[in-house]
Amino acid sequence: MAGTRDTIVSRPGEGRALPRVHGAIAREIGAAIVSGLLPPGHVLESETDAAARRKISRTAYREALRILSAKGLIHSRPRTGTRVSEMSDWHLLDPDLLAWLFGGTPRPDVLHGLFELRTMVEPAAAALAAQRRRAVHIERMQHALGDMRRYSLRRPEGRRADSDFHAALLAATANPFLMSLTNGVTAAVDSLTQYKLRLHKVKRDPVPDHGRVLEAIVARDADAARDAMTQLIRLAILDMPVDQRPSHPKKGNR
DSSP, X not given: OOTTOSOXXXXXXXXXXXXXXXXXXXXXXXXXXXXXXXXXXXXOOOXXXXXXXXXXXXXXXXXXXXXXXXXXXXXXXXXXXXXXXXXXXXXXXXXXXXXXXXXXXOOHHHHHHHHHHHHHHHHXXXXXXXXXXXXXXXXXXXXXXXXXXXXXXXXXXXXXXXXXXXXXXXXXXXXXXXXXXXXXXXXXXXXHHHHHHXXXXXXXXXXXXXXXXXXXXXXXOHHHHHHHHHHHHHHHHHTSOGGGOOOOOOTTOO
């Protein structure tokens, strides 16, 4: 990085430009926070020192801190400086934050908590979607399922299709509060998938599990949709290495 330019070149093999400087700095500090390298209460260095050490503008560093503050990772107070926030203040469903969490090895409570959230929200959402879905939602889910089958989750196109399947399901609930969780839920699904693929080869094909959810929604069978989504999440848990599996819900639990 030279001078105070607001762009940096891509690394070899990446195939695309990295974020602007403030985005890259936010990612660097954010990853250090969520990994525990910078624990809650840690005081960040001064804006002047941080900018000088990185050879960037103070404006770029200040913008990076603004991004982190908006995600709940840091907070500033007069005369005490900028400190790392407690985890309870983090916006854990923020897509960037999830990417940073799963870029390394996520804490067990984060991993287990994310599966608990999915177990609570998605089966209920599937049941509601079965009652309220419209043709446009069915078409979108069918298209997503087709792309998942075509590309598999090992390719970005397949993972995008997986996210779109879950987004369409939430849209089918017609509940604005559930729909507001779309970015967080789809980011969680994608982060978990990429993490599992990075750890080991997942042999199970998840497409049939999604297909059973879709079949129940098409049939307007709320109970079957709830059960199918519960089973989908249960199998996703079983895809995790044994030592990282949270307690999973039994099939058919309500």
